[in-house]
Amino acid sequence: MSGSYKLGKLGKMAGELLFLVICVFYLYPVFIVLINSFKNRAELYENVLALPNELNFKYYAEAMTKMNFTGAFINSFLVTAISITVIVVLSSMTAWMLVRSDGRFSRIIFMVFVSTMLIPFQTLMMPLMQTMGWIRDNLHIPMLNTLGGLIYMNVGFGASMAVFLYHGFVKSIPISLEEAATIDGCSKFGVFWKIVFPMLKPTTVTVMILDVIWIWNDYLLPSLVVSSKALRTIPLSTFSFFGQFTRQWNMAMAGLMLTIIPVIIFYLCAQKYIIKGVAAGAVK
Template identity: 75%
Template sequence: MKKFGKILIEFLVVALCLVYLFPIYIVLVNSFKNRAELYENMLALPNSFSFEYFAKAMEKMSFLRAFGNSLIITVVSIAVIIVLASMTAWMFVRTDDRLSRILFMVFVATMIIPFQTIMMPMMQVMGWARDNLHIPMLNSLGGLIYMNIGFGTSMAVFLYHGFVKSIPVSLEEAATIDGCNKFKVFWKIVFPMLKPTTATVMILDVIWIWNDYLLPSLVLSSKSLRTIPLSTASFFGQFTIEWNLAMAGLMLTITPVIIFYLSAQKYIVKGVAAGAVKL
């Protein structure tokens, strides 16, 4: 009976995985089809596997330029988030006074605020900063990076905060006795020990920032500044949709994230579990 139950559970897990992966199958097989094949049978395999439509999709969506914009935004945003959030969490844990606890709770509280409730007021504020303070917050990669940092820091501080609590204070005291100042204590002793959480923050933020459509669509208006998700919108016209090119473009969009995730997925559970210590 136990063996039958185990087989049933495994069957259900496989079935759920197939259901979950089914949309990816649809996008993949239809990215190799012409429009006639696609409309004839969406589920069937293509008659021939040719990368012709991938080449057309790359040309239409200016893939290399969009890829470069997405890469700059993602790398710079995550680098700053990691540096600021790790230092902030470390100071919150090591000071551990009332002000630190209040500030930490403020960071945690901002995680539950939906972006949709603040996006229009935020755009008005950023427009005011552009017009009155001459700070290019709209239609610039720097402005989008700045906003990504603001939205991504809270979760990163939360994850780092739990892990820092598991680091013995005696290690930092020993480094201080050996002549290290606070800067060296953090970067040479504390930060290397935060590797699991850093990997988790990096993976989660790569998936979020790379695939984000809403915020870049509000901030970036120039074609030359479009990210990859914005570029895929070029296939969806007002009256016609080039579904085969759109499918190829979507595959080009998600492939870098899939590769990155598969190469680093082992750090996700490890980092989240480590960050949950002594919360």
């Protein structure tokens, strides 16, 4: 009995040690970016892996000025906040209706949403830009080089995963609660917002976390849609450190740290919901 207990304890310690090693390897690139964001160019090229001689925040200040951090932050915040709000509202309502009207047509629509998750964005980006250009030229709807067009595309690409997660969680909500609210005189719109949507909080927070990480850090789609400097998001603004003849790696590192800090703060504030939400949405 004692030997089995010791073996079990050793196995647990080995598992924890392995997990620690994996975490170190996973976070090592972030550590490299962090230490090099405090170095000047000569110090960075001398030894990338060495610690900085001093913690000098002047490169952060220079990076904020060069990348127009305030304007880029506002653009990223607007795009992220509006996109996530629309995704959460429309996807939760869609998933609820698909679950409650459980017919063949509803199942087909749900499978279409799920199947679109399997299509890589790279296979769609050129036809997408051609379509948006046609809409701009023929229907006179500004879809390119506007934040509204970028938000519209974010909603389209983010809806599938959100509907999938909400769909699984809605199945766990007893329909008797909705029937009781209807008997008491609540409208269908009221049933959703007063009864169903508050119970979707874990999945809603999960969708928000995943979409914040995706939309805030996305470079490819904004680079295709946005061409004006005034409309650049934070990931696009980091490109200002790379010119035709110069590469300002130290300020680029500072800019990258400024980019990921808001996402880290948001994730730390909402992390307790993510496992619960994913498990509830995907399994139930």
